[in-house]
Amino acid sequence: MTLPVTTEIIVIGAGTAGLAAVKQVQKQTDDFLLINAGEYGTTCARVGCMPSKLLIEAANAYHRRHCFDTFGIRQAESLAIDLPAVFSRVRELRDYYVSGVMKSVHDLGNRVVTGRAKLLSYNQVQVNNQIFQCKKIIIATGSTPIVPEDWKTLENKLLTTDSLFEQSDLKSRIAVIGMGAIGVEMAQALSRLGINVTAFSSTQQLAGLTDPEVNQSIHQLLQAEFPIYSGDKAELSETANGVLVSAGNVSVEVDQVVAAIGRQANLKHIGLECLGVPLNDEGIPEINPHTMQVADLPVFIAGDASSLNMVLHEVADEGRIAGHNAVSASIEHFCRRTPMRIVFTDPEIACIGMTYEQCSEANTLIGQALFEDQGRARAGQQNKGVMRLYADKNNGRLIGAEMAAPAAEHMAHVLALAIEQQLTIAQILAMPIYHPVLEEGMRTALRQLQKQLPTDKAFDLSRCEAFHSEALD
Ligand SMILES: Cc1cc2nc3c(=O)[nH]c(=O)nc-3n(C[C@H](O)[C@H](O)[C@H](O)COP(=O)(O)OP(=O)(O)OC[C@H]3O[C@@H](n4cnc5c(N)ncnc54)[C@H](O)[C@@H]3O)c2cc1C
Numbered sequence: 001m002t003l004p005v006t007t008e009i010i011v012i013g014a015g016t017a018g019l020a021a022v023k024q025v026q027k028q029t030d031d032f033l034l035i036n037a038g039e040y041g042t043t044c045a046r047v048g049c050m051p052s053k054l055l056i057e058a059a060n061a062y063h064r065r066h067c068f069d070t071f072g073i074r075q076a077e078s079l080a081i082d083l084p085a086v087f088s089r090v091r092e093l094r095d096y097y098v099s100g101v102m103k104s105v106h107d108l109g110n111r112v113v114t115g116r117a118k119l120l121s122y123n124q125v126q127v128n129n130q131i132f133q134c135k136k137i138i139i140a141t142g143s144t145p146i147v148p149e150d151w152k153t154l155e156n157k158l159l160t161t162d163s164l165f166e167q168s169d170l171k172s173r174i175a176v177i178g179m180g181a182i183g184v185e186m187a188q189a190l191s192r193l194g195i196n197v198t199a200f201s202s203t204q205q206l207a208g209l210t211d212p213e214v215n216q217s218i219h220q221l222l223q224a225e226f227p228i229y230s231g232d233k234a235e236l237s238e239t240a241n242g243v244l245v246s247a248g249n250v251s252v253e254v255d256q257v258v259a260a261i262g263r264q265a266n267l268k269h270i271g272l273e274c275l276g277v278p279l280n281d282e283g284i285p286e287i288n289p290h291t292m293q294v295a296d297l298p299v300f301i302a303g304d305a306s307s308l309n310m311v312l313h314e315v316a317d318e319g320r321i322a323g324h325n326a327v328s329a330s331i332e333h334f335c336r337r338t339p340m341r342i343v344f345t346d347p348e349i350a351c352i353g354m355t356y357e358q359c360s361e362a363n364t365l366i367g368q369a370l371f372e373d374q375g376r377a378r379a380g381q382q383n384k385g386v387m388r389l390y391a392d393k394n395n396g397r398l399i400g401a402e403m404a405a406p407a408a409e410h411m412a413h414v415l416a417l418a419i420e421q422q423l424t425i426a427q428i429l430a431m432p433i434y435h436p437v438l439e440e441g442m443r444t445a446l447r448q449l450q451k452q453l454p455t456d457k458a459f460d461l462s463r464c465e466a467f468h469s470e471a472l473d
């Protein structure tokens with residue numbers, strides 16, 4: 001082995017978190033190295049957010065044909081899906097998104113080292129038989145789909161989102177195992193693309209929802225499109241023709257399986273044992289979510305690797321916090337944003353702020369809106385789903401929301417801002433809401449909350465002074 005190479009900062013992992021950390025580090029110094037193993041281009045652009053949304057867009061576009069007749073558009077039955085063409089577009093646009101990331105990595109020039117990093121101590125990293133000595137280490141190694149050892153023998157009958165978007169065609173019967181965000185998104189998309197999908201969920205709760213009303217609503221809507229067996233862990237065994245999926249007393253034979261049973265942090269073989277801090281069952285040390293620091297060591301863990309919140313905007317924040325603290329004279333604490341998760345099913349699922357489960361029953365009021373009869377939703381044949389808003393009984397503030405509703409992705413952002421700003425229901429109702437928009441549904445839920453509060457129920461508008469002009473007053 002050659003003499004150690006010294007550098008100020010080492011960032012391990014060129015994903016969204018790692019690249020965000022590098023950007024932050026570059027504000028102070030160019031004395032850093034970015035070490036990456038595996039493919040460049042980030043999980044988000046390569047095999048995550050972007051290709052999954054591309055597949056969903058194609059599936060939803062095709063699915064719209066079911067309401068064409070209602071709109072007076074005929075001969076929808078002559079439309080057909082061309083799966084190879086669908087996947088080809090997914091990859092073409094995916095490659096475009098990836099190329100943007102590749103350019104930013106390329107611009108880092110010889111600051112980038114390709115190879116698998118392993119920690120030797122809190123200030124030494126080994127890559128390709130070379131030792132690098134540094135002052136601070138940022139670990140942003142991402143996560144990997146969980147695949148039980150005995151499922152791996154199924155080889156190409158078993159897909160994950162790492163392989164799904166590489167397919168040029170799919171077999172006709174697919175089981176999706178796990179109904180978290182990935183499972184519900186992919187099961188609905190594949191079903192809408194004409195695949196005979198059967199879904200399995202070990203829990204009754206879909207996509208992390210905790211509100212039983214919202215969960216029941218989306219469960220019924222999805223169940224109308226494909227069967228969902230929930231409550232038991234699925235087990236797989238190979239058959240001559242495919243795979244037998246068994247859960248409780250249900251057994252279904254399929255051609256292929258998509259495993260969506262969660263993701264695990266890529267920390268297993270990185271050598272965290274050398275840090276001398278306790279590791280949990282998943283091999284993860286305690287990480288301060290406001291600093292991203294591990295204990296009081298010069299080591300930070302950010303992004304999916306931290307397992308704190310595997311969604312992109314949080315992952316990017318964690319990278320920035322870690323990068324900032326790695327080059328700062330002292331460790332700074334940062335507030336985290338209002339929690340927000342959006343799952344791109346139709347209707348979309350969203351959870352903002354406190355979940356139903358986190359709200360105290362004694363201190364929480366609930367306002368609800370059903371979208372079945374909502375004006376704009378009916379106009380667009382999107383009239384399904386429910387929104388539930390939670391307010392603090394004591395101060396009238398909005399504290400959380402769960403929904404499965406059309407355009408939830410947009411309403412979620414408005415609600416997140418309101419929660420972040422600690423607005424009361426009366427203050428939120430003071431904003432203008434246009435007509436006819438889906439947000440009028442949200443106003444229904446807000447008004448329901450307002451009626452339960454001891455504040456002014458009569459008017460959404462606040463009172464002002466008279467103008468003392470006959471014409472205006
Ligand atoms: C199918 C799917 C859909 C998703 N959809 C959404 C969505 O709609 N919205 C949303 O907000 N989030 C979504 N996510 C989550 C989001 O994509 C991830 O949270 C995010 O991409 C994780 O970024 P990261 O930087 O932590 O990891 P990554 O982008 O995975 O980067 C980690 C990098 O580290 C490298 N690495 C690993 N080990 C080592 C090592 N020992 N040495 C050197 N390098 C190493 C890896 O090869 C990789 O290049 C989705 C995820 C998936 C899988």
Ligand SMILES: NC(=O)c1ccc[n+]([C@@H]2O[C@H](COP(=O)([O-])OP(=O)(O)OC[C@H]3O[C@@H](n4cnc5c(N)ncnc54)[C@H](O)[C@@H]3O)[C@@H](O)[C@H]2O)c1
Pocket residue numbers: 177178179180181182183185200201202203208232233234235260261262263309310311341342343344
């Ligand atoms: N729209 C989005 O924001 C989005 C989309 C996709 C993924 N993601 C992120 O990716 C991460 C991973 O997503 P995920 O859906 O893979 O994981 P998850 O942990 O959210 O869900 C996995 C589900 O599989 C179930 N399960 C586990 N073993 C099972 C078995 N043997 N049989 C049946 N069910 C089983 C679990 O009970 C759980 O409900 C999430 O944390 C999410 O943050 C986000």
